[in-house]
Amino acid sequence: MPFALIAPAVVFELLIHVTPMAVGVWMSVVKLTKFYIANWSAAPFAGFDNYHLALDVNGALGASLLNSFAITCAFTALVVSISWILGMAGAVVLQRTFWGRGFFRTLFLVPYAIPVYAGIIAWKFMFQKDTGAVNHLLADNLHLIGAGDKPFWLIGDNAFVAVVVVTIWRMWPFAFLMLMAGLQSIPEELYEASAVDGARPFRQWRSITVPMLGPVNRVLVLVMFLWTFNDFNTPYILFGGAQPPTGDLISFHIYSASFLTLNFGFGSAMSVLLLLFLLLVTGVYLFVLNRRSRRA
Amino acid sequence: MKMRTIAAMAAIAAVVMSTAACSSGGGSSPSGAGKTLTYWASNQGTSLENDKEVLAPELAKFTKETGIKVKLEVIGWNDLQTRIQTAVTSGQAPDVVNIGNTWATSLQATGAFLPFGDAQMKAIGGANKFVKTALDTGGAPGKTVTSVPLYGLAYGLYYNKKMFSDAGLTPPTTWEDMVADAKKLTNPASGVYGMTLAAGSYTENCHFAFINSAQNGADLFDSKGKPTFTSAGVVDGIDRYLSLMQSDKVVNVANAQYDNGTQSVSDFANGKAAMVINQNNAGNSIAAAGMSPDAYGVVPFPAPASGEKIATFIAGINLSIFKNSKNQDAALQFVKFMTSEATQATLDKPFSSLPVLQGVTPTFTDNADLAKTFQDIYSTKSKPLPLVPAEDQFESTVGKAMNSMFATIATGGTVSKADIKAALKTAQDQVTATMG
Numbered sequence: 001m002p003f004a005l006i007a008p009a010v011v012f013e014l015l016i017h018v019t020p021m022a023v024g025v026w027m028s029v030v031k032l033t034k035f036y037i038a039n040w041s042a043a044p045f046a047g048f049d050n051y052h053l054a055l056d057v058n059g060a061l062g063a064s065l066l067n068s069f070a071i072t073c074a075f076t077a078l079v080v081s082i083s084w085i086l087g088m089a090g091a092v093v094l095q096r097t098f099w100g101r102g103f104f105r106t107l108f109l110v111p112y113a114i115p116v117y118a119g120i121i122a123w124k125f126m127f128q129k130d131t132g133a134v135n136h137l138l139a140d141n142l143h144l145i146g147a148g149d150k151p152f153w154l155i156g157d158n159a160f161v162a163v164v165v166v167t168i169w170r171m172w173p174f175a176f177l178m179l180m181a182g183l184q185s186i187p188e189e190l191y192e193a194s195a196v197d198g199a200r201p202f203r204q205w206r207s208i209t210v211p212m213l214g215p216v217n218r219v220l221v222l223v224m225f226l227w228t229f230n231d232f233n234t235p236y237i238l239f240g241g242a243q244p245p246t247g248d249l250i251s252f253h254i255y256s257a258s259f260l261t262l263n264f265g266f267g268s269a270m271s272v273l274l275l276l277f278l279l280l281v282t283g284v285y286l287f288v289l290n291r292r293s294r295r296a
Numbered sequence: 297m298k299m300r301t302i303a304a305m306a307a308i309a310a311v312v313m314s315t316a317a318c319s320s321g322g323g324s325s326p327s328g329a330g331k332t333l334t335y336w337a338s339n340q341g342t343s344l345e346n347d348k349e350v351l352a353p354e355l356a357k358f359t360k361e362t363g364i365k366v367k368l369e370v371i372g373w374n375d376l377q378t379r380i381q382t383a384v385t386s387g388q389a390p391d392v393v394n395i396g397n398t399w400a401t402s403l404q405a406t407g408a409f410l411p412f413g414d415a416q417m418k419a420i421g422g423a424n425k426f427v428k429t430a431l432d433t434g435g436a437p438g439k440t441v442t443s444v445p446l447y448g449l450a451y452g453l454y455y456n457k458k459m460f461s462d463a464g465l466t467p468p469t470t471w472e473d474m475v476a477d478a479k480k481l482t483n484p485a486s487g488v489y490g491m492t493l494a495a496g497s498y499t500e501n502c503h504f505a506f507i508n509s510a511q512n513g514a515d516l517f518d519s520k521g522k523p524t525f526t527s528a529g530v531v532d533g534i535d536r537y538l539s540l541m542q543s544d545k546v547v548n549v550a551n552a553q554y555d556n557g558t559q560s561v562s563d564f565a566n567g568k569a570a571m572v573i574n575q576n577n578a579g580n581s582i583a584a585a586g587m588s589p590d591a592y593g594v595v596p597f598p599a600p601a602s603g604e605k606i607a608t609f610i611a612g613i614n615l616s617i618f619k620n621s622k623n624q625d626a627a628l629q630f631v632k633f634m635t636s637e638a639t640q641a642t643l644d645k646p647f648s649s650l651p652v653l654q655g656v657t658p659t660f661t662d663n664a665d666l667a668k669t670f671q672d673i674y675s676t677k678s679k680p681l682p683l684v685p686a687e688d689q690f691e692s693t694v695g696k697a698m699n700s701m702f703a704t705i706a707t708g709g710t711v712s713k714a715d716i717k718a719a720l721k722t723a724q725d726q727v728t729a730t731m732g
Contacts, residue, residue, distance in 0.1 A: 033730065034685065037385045038408035038619075053729055060725030129550050155496065155552055155699075156707035240374070240555050242498045242696045244703060259378055260692040262402075263730045264385070 021275075027268035034262035043265070050269035061257075065270060067245075068253040071160070075249060076228045079167045083224060086168070087175025092205065095183050105180070112173035120237040123166045127153035127238075154239065159247040167234050171227070175220060182216035183209070218289055226278060250274060329363030331626045334390035336379070337370045338613055340447060340647035342580050344370045350646045358633045364626045373556075383618070384408040391621040392630055397433040397614045398681045398691065400443045404435040405685035409442035410617040410624065411435075419625075420444065420632040429678065430652040433610055436683050443614035446634060447649030449575040450674040451507070451608035452594040454582070459570040467593060471511075471536070471600040474571070478546035481570040490546035492560040492569035495702040496553045498695030503609060503681075504573075505694050508533030510606040510679050511599040516694075521684040523727045525694060525720040534698065534716050536600070542705045552699075552706035561585065564592075573597050575611055576670045577648035579661060594666055596673045607677040612652065650674050686727050693723035 028050055030036075036043035056062040090108050094101055111119060126133040135150040145151070153162045190208050199207070210217075232251040235243055243252055254274070258267030335355075341347040347370040355366045369390070371379055377399065383389035384406050395403060403409060410416065412434070417423045423431060430448055434441030453474070455467050459481055468474035478490025494500040509516060514529020524530070541547040548569075554560050557574055558581055564572035565585035572578070576594075583589065596607035615634060617627045633639055635652070641659055644651060648660045650670055658667040681687060697719040701711045 034402060034406050034688075037381075038387075038406045059729060060722045061729050064722070064726075129553060152553065152703070152707055155703035158707075242496070242555070242699050245700055256692070259381055261689045261726075261730060262381060262406075266730060 024268050024271055027264055028272045029269075030265050032263070032265035032268070037262060037264065046265060050266045051273070053266060054269050054273060061266070064248075065250075065253065068248045068250050071246065071248055072229060072250040075160070075164060075167070076225060078164050079171055079228045080221065080224045082168050083172040083175045084221065086172040087177075087179050090172075090176045091179035091183055092209065094180065108176050109173050111169050112177065116170070116233050117237060119170065120166060120234060123162075123169070124154070124238055127162050129153070155244050157246050159239070159244040163235055163238055163247045163249070166238060167228060167231060170234065171224060175224065178216055178220045179213060182213045186212045214293075222282060222285060226282070229278065230274075331363075331623050332365040332367055333392060333623055333626055333630055334367045335369070335630070336376075336390045336393040337368060338376055338394040338396070339370060339372045340577065340613065340649070342584055344372060346646075350643065354634075354639055354642060358630065361633070362626075362629055364623075364629065366630065387620055389618040389620060391618060391623050391627045393616050393618065394446065394613050395443055395616050397443070397445065397610070397612045399688060400434055400441075400614055400616075401436045401683045402685050402688040403616065404439065404442040408619055410619045410621070410627075411440035411442050412444060413440050416628060419628040420635060425635070425653055427652050427654055427675075429610055429675065429680070430612060433612065433680055433683070434614060436685070443616040444631065444635060445612055445652035446615045447613040447644070447647055448652045448674060449577060449611035449613075449649060450670050450678060451503070451573055451575055451597050451611065452670055452673060453571055453573050453597045454564060454578060454592050454594050455571045456564070456567065456569075457591055457593055459567075467595045468598050469595070470598050471603070474598050475540070475544050475546065478540070478571060479544060482546045484548075487548075487568060489548045489569045491540055491571045491573075492554075492563040493540065493547055493551050493573070494554045494557045494560045495541065495547070495551045495706075496555040496699055497557065498699050499691060500557055500695075501698035501702070502691045502695030503611075504537045505530070505534050505698060506609055506681055507597065507606060508537045510609075511603040513604055515682070516690055517682045517684045517686070521686060522731075523686065523690065523724045525690075525724040525727075526717055531713055531717050531720065534701075534720075535713050538698075538701055538705065538711055538716075541702060542711060549706035552702040575608075576650060576660065576666075579648050579666075580646075589661075589663060594669050596669070596677050605677055606679050607673050610674070610678045610680045612649070686731055689727045689730065690723075693726050694720065697723050 029046060029048070030043040031046040031049070032040065032043045053059065053061050054065055057066050094105055094108075125131075129135060129150055129152050132153070134153060135145075138144045139147050139150050151158055153159070186208065190212075191204055194204050194208060230251050231249065232255065235247055235249045235252045236255070239247055239252075243249075243256070250270075251274075254267050254270045257270065258264050337347060337351060339347055341350055348368065351368060351370075355368060359365050373396075376394075376396070380393060380395065380399075380403065383393075384403070389408070412420070412423075426445055427448070430445035431441065433445065434443045453468070460467065460477070463477075463480050465477050465480065468477050474491075481490040482488065493504075506516060509530040510533075512529035512533050514527050514533060515524060516530065518524050541549060541551070548563075551560065551563075557578075560569070560572050561574055561578050561581045562585050563569045565582045565587040579589065582592065596605075599605050599607070615631050617624065617631065621627050637653060637656060640651060640653055640656065643649070644659045650660065651658055658671055660670075661667050682690065701716065701719065704711050
């Protein structure tokens with residue numbers, strides 16, 4: 001009976017997770033180009049040729065993958081750290097009871113609730129050079145830049161800034177939500193006792209809030225890292241079919257290789273490499289944290 | 297309780313699966329009448345809705361004649377290529393589909409489309425009914441075509457008549473004239489520029505990489521289908537096109553963000569630019585933006601005085617049948633109907649397309665001069681884009697490289713010929729590395 005009960009879960013796990021992964025790995029070792037996509041089984045075995053192409057940093061394809069990987073690392077580091085800081089600040093500020101707290105809690109969650117597509121399209125409009133709200137605010141309202149020097153945001157080097165800003169906007173409410181939930185489980189007495197001992201708010205935050213939120217943070221940072229590193233929607237919607245070089249995030253890079261040039265073997269090889277990298281990072285992260293928490 | 301929930305979920309899953317199976321396996325009875333074809337049309341009119349309105353009466357006529365029903369889906373240009381590729385990859389495909397004719401050879405290489413051999417050609421009315429240059433875009437030379445022409449398109453240089461006459465200018469016949477005129481008509485202070493380009497659209501950019509190279513007598517691929525992007529003629533051609541924004545400064549740098557042709561056409565129609573290079577279906581968009589058809593004229597996109605007089609590639613839309621269609625006979629009847637003289641005459645006007653049939657007079661415009669100009673460009677000043685399987689990779693690699701070059705120029709940088717050559721070398725390596 002117990003096996004019968006878990007059987008549906010096992011079947012769907014195999015169907016939804018394991019099978020596509022196995023197919024992806026198989027695709028990465030065959031030459032699945034446009035000449036074979038109508039009949040996959042005819043694609044010739046390529047061994048590690050696709051991997052060789054992806055890792056050969058002296059070749060055009062390897063070099064562009066490495067470049068995309070570097071951009072994605074910088075992108076992820078910025079988005080995760082800033083989102084976490086904003087989320088933490090928001091959660092701590094809204095922990096005190098004051099009139100209008102419910103309103104702000106709701107307001108801060110709006111980016112998370114808006115459909116992804118609608119939210120990013122709105123940003124795309126705001127980032128337009130001549131008609132966008134961002135340049136209007138910077139140049140015409142705040143006079144930080146001259147009216148004639150309005151910068152481009154979606155092409156050239158600023159594209160990186162644009163995609164980071166939009167992703168933070170989408171990501172920080174999640175950090176806010178998780179940390180706010182975590183804060184509810186910290187007993188109020190701890191703060192009261194520390195106040196009696198003369199602890200000021202920053203000391204309270206450092207010595208009570210952060211350690212007590214440890215388990216939440218551990219999961220939160222990992223999940224945000226994985227989501228951000230794999231983010232496809234933001235660059236795809238923000239930049240359309242042609243990403244600027246500074247906004248060439250890795251998921252989008254793989255998508256271009258697979259779909260725009262119909263080289264699924266090469267695309268899969270890059271996906272498998274991405275998977276291995278994320279597994280490695282996650283494994284090391286959990287290993288280090290578990291050891292530390294066991295010691296503590 | 298739990299057991300019941302699981303049972304209910306299993307039942308729901310079973311229902312979902314069986315209905316999914318139904319929707320993909322419909323219609324397999326043999327001959328014509330009573331069948332339903334699925335047809336994916338590209339966006340040719342002013343909107344997807346407009347396309348449906350234009351096509352509906354024709355499809356009704358077809359159903360009345362043959363008893364075959366047609367399920368129509370109109371797909372926008374941003375999605376069409378991906379949808380077709382997904383259909384090819386998954387096998388979940390429509391019966392008949394419109395393709396951009398530049399994709400014909402790449403799609404032919406996938407083997408997912410029905411070749412129009414002698415029997416199939418006969419079934420749709422014979423190869424001779426088509427204009428030869430148009431039919432040549434249907435696949436690689438020497439191979440049986442897997443698509444037949446449906447609508448013909450060509451690039452032309454649209455100019456604002458009033459701006460030209462006010463400045464005492466006549467429409468240009470050479471590249472040098474065009475640049476000189478554009479400089480006279482450019483006045484950044486009032487926001488008016490000589491020309492406008494869809495400089496952020498990789499599909500538009502790669503077309504001009506091709507046309508400008510062709511004017512220099514340069515080819516993008518050698519006879520074996522290997523890319524030759526770094527040849528001097530190609531580098532010079534792209535450099536000339538970039539110079540409109542970079543050194544001649546007759547194009548607003550904001551154009552580097554225009555990721556589709558409609559935005560530049562709109563600038564032209566609103567008097568913000570005196571010239572725009574667009575395909576002959578611009579007429580509808582110009583009218584929609586409020587510019588009267590008398591206010592503009594069209595001349596062939598000029599080549600340098602010493603260059604070859606090539607003004608366009610043979611643009612257009614082709615029709616293909618998926619090989620795994622269970623309704624091939626019905627699909628052939630449908631292709632015959634769509635490429636018949638009567639249907640073509642009706643559709644060419646709302647979709648502003650040039651005839652792809654022999655000996656037919658253009659109906660896409662009431663303006664006889666315009667019709668004559670485009671007909672002349674299409675038949676005497678055109679060259680097909682390379683008919684090689686890697687053509688799609690040329691579009692994405694070179695087109696995107698040009699997007700970046702325009703972005704560099706727009707953000708204050710400079711793009712030298714050495715930079716162009718380096719970028720083209722990367723594009724060429726990318727194409728070579730993934731060639732079958």
